[in-house]
Amino acid sequence: MVEVKVFHNIFGEGYIQSVDEAVGTVSVIFSLGTQTERQHTFPYPSVFEKHLKYDDTGLQAEAVVKINEIKFLEQAPIKDIVLKYIQDFRNASNDDDIIKIFNSIFNTIIYIDVDDEIKQDNDLYIAVLKFFDDMYDVINNDKDRFFVKAFRNIYNGDYDGYFNTLGQYFNVVKDEDITYDGVYVDFLNVLNILSGDDNILDANLNRLSGLLNEYKEGTAFCDYMNFITKPKQNTGDKIKVLELILEKDKNWYAVYKHLGDIYYFQKDWVKAIENYGKVLSSGKLWQTAEVYFFVGYACSKINQHARAIDYYKKCLSLSPDYVYANNNIGWGYYRVNDYELALRHFDKSIELGTDKYYPFRNKLKTLVKLGRNEEAITLAKENPAYFKVKHCVELLDKISKGQDVDKLLDGTEDVPS
Numbered sequence: 001m002v003e004v005k006v007f008h009n010i011f012g013e014g015y016i017q018s019v020d021e022a023v024g025t026v027s028v029i030f031s032l033g034t035q036t037e038r039q040h041t042f043p044y045p046s047v048f049e050k051h052l053k054y055d056d057t058g059l060q061a062e063a064v065v066k067i068n069e070i071k072f073l074e075q076a077p078i079k080d081i082v083l084k085y086i087q088d089f090r091n092a093s094n095d096d097d098i099i100k101i102f103n104s105i106f107n108t109i110i111y112i113d114v115d116d117e118i119k120q121d122n123d124l125y126i127a128v129l130k131f132f133d134d135m136y137d138v139i140n141n142d143k144d145r146f147f148v149k150a151f152r153n154i155y156n157g158d159y160d161g162y163f164n165t166l167g168q169y170f171n172v173v174k175d176e177d178i179t180y181d182g183v184y185v186d187f188l189n190v191l192n193i194l195s196g197d198d199n200i201l202d203a204n205l206n207r208l209s210g211l212l213n214e215y216k217e218g219t220a221f222c223d224y225m226n227f228i229t230k231p232k233q234n235t236g237d238k239i240k241v242l243e244l245i246l247e248k249d250k251n252w253y254a255v256y257k258h259l260g261d262i263y264y265f266q267k268d269w270v271k272a273i274e275n276y277g278k279v280l281s282s283g284k285l286w287q288t289a290e291v292y293f294f295v296g297y298a299c300s301k302i303n304q305h306a307r308a309i310d311y312y313k314k315c316l317s318l319s320p321d322y323v324y325a326n327n328n329i330g331w332g333y334y335r336v337n338d339y340e341l342a343l344r345h346f347d348k349s350i351e352l353g354t355d356k357y358y359p360f361r362n363k364l365k366t367l368v369k370l371g372r373n374e375e376a377i378t379l380a381k382e383n384p385a386y387f388k389v390k391h392c393v394e395l396l397d398k399i400s401k402g403q404d405v406d407k408l409l410d411g412t413e414d415v416p417s
Helices: 078-091 095-111 115-120 122-138 142-155 159-172 180-194 198-215 220-229 235-248 253-265 269-281 289-301 305-318 325-335 339-352 358-369 373-382 390-399
Strands: 005-008 012-020 025-031 038-043
Touching (some): 078 115, 078 122, 095 142, 122 142, 142 159, 142 180, 180 198, 180 253, 220 253, 269 289, 289 305, 325 339, 325 358, 358 390
Antiparallel strands (some): 012 025, 025 038
16 A cells, blocks of 8 residues: 555645556545545556655655646536636745746646637636736746747737747747756647647647757757658668657657657567667656557567566556457467456457457457367357458367368358458
8 A cells, every 4th residue: 555645736635545556557535625535546657656756665655746736627617727726826926836826727728628618718718818918927037938928829829929939938948958848748738739730730840840940959859859840751760860869868758659669660579668668667758558558569579478468457557448459468368378368358359349350369269278169169150250261260170070160151251361
């Protein structure tokens, strides 16, 4: 049992009740004032690890988790939360407090994705814009002032105003290092959510790249934006550019994701696992079902099936219906001789209907391993098109006790093998 106190600036406080790394979840008990306690389960470690401190014995009990204002907003109307932030701003006495309030409403808009909900309430939308304007007027340092104004502009759909102000911001911070976390939160995620559509997003990413070449040339941030806006066609060139970015900043975690993808599709499974592993162990922003799935698949290709199962579990904890994950974890269990668990996942995969013929053929093999031959034959009779391939026909012929397998599978078109 791990108990870590977590705080919420509106809804009181709560405790991490348990952390299950094997399943990939964190369970939190929250006490919400006069309301009854509520329990929430979240992905682990992507939600919490960034803000928790570690020592040799595990998590430190006094560690503060700062994500709560992002993750528990379903417990109050968005309008009430936004208006409370605005009221907090009216009562703020210094720049530090003002920026904390700005970050709170920034996170509300970006991470809860309530942009449309706010804009549908015209009075609330006007109040939010005035909130940004007033904040710009009272902040004393140019760095924060220009960032607030830039965000106000893009939130209002004024892309020209956004990039003009962003140029002023970069001019102020031209000698400062910008970490990948800051880039993702402050720029890439903002553009992705507030650009409207893919064409506008592409144009905005190119404009951001242009600003960086003017103000932050030679930095990891600039090189990375050039990479994603002016992609190299040659894989070798891509790898060279990505490795150069890591020479400038080894913590530019998105690069490891790109490298993992390159090696994955080259079927260089060991290098794919190595690079994806750096993403996952970073406790950063790329701990997704997709990455866990890719690592699981790569592990299975080098016959590390028990390890593959662990990654597929984490994938499914984040996305229970992830395409091919149930089939693949089932195959992992098959390879470690846990046939009952394998069947459970093949059945789930068949129920989802997303994994084509694979779970049917894998279920057939598993039923035969368990000696449940009649069930295997019934499965083939009910879904004959999936089994008209050599290895399935041979297996069915072996268990059919004289039945004509060709006749059993007759009358259907072949499914690609």
